[in-house]
Amino acid sequence: QVQLVESGGGLVQAGGSLRLSCVASGIIFRINAMRWYRQTPGKQRELVAAISNSGNSSYADSVKGRFTISRDNAKNTMYLQMNNLKPEDTAVYYCNALAPITYWGQGTQVTVSS
Numbered sequence: 001q002v003q004l005v006e007s008g009g010g011l012v013q014a015g016g017s018l019r020l021s022c023v024a025s026g027i028i029f030r031i032n033a034m035r036w037y038r039q040t041p042g043k044q045r046e047l048v049a050a051i052s053n054s055g056n057s058s059y060a061d062s063v064k065g066r067f068t069i070s071r072d073n074a075k076n077t078m079y080l081q082m083n084n085l086k087p088e089d090t091a092v093y094y095c096n097a098l099a100p101i102t103y104w105g106q107g108t109q110v111t112v113s114s
Contacts, residue, residue: 063089
């Protein structure tokens with residue numbers, strides 16, 4: 001079992017920044033890729049960014065150049081630095097880990113006001 005706990009969400013004005021954290025515990029040595037997803041009411045969960053064990057990262061087109069995903073394996077923590085936030089970034093953000101089955105965190109709300 002792997003447990004994931006997100007934090008760092010909140011309310012921010014457009015153009016502002018937030019940093020999300022996801023702390024993993026449990027059978028963490030089995031974790032391979034980690035990802036951030038987001039979801040708004042009535043829509044499917046959307047992949048925002050992903051990072052492999054080796055540190056290779058990828059991003060959704062909508063966040064490229066604004067968001068940065070990283071992980072600190074010594075702290076069992078993944079981060080999502082979000083800069084130049086836009087109202088359309090408003091969503092619940094979820095941490096996801098493949099270990100090798102999929103685990104999810106409980107989500108953290110990000111609200112960007114215009």
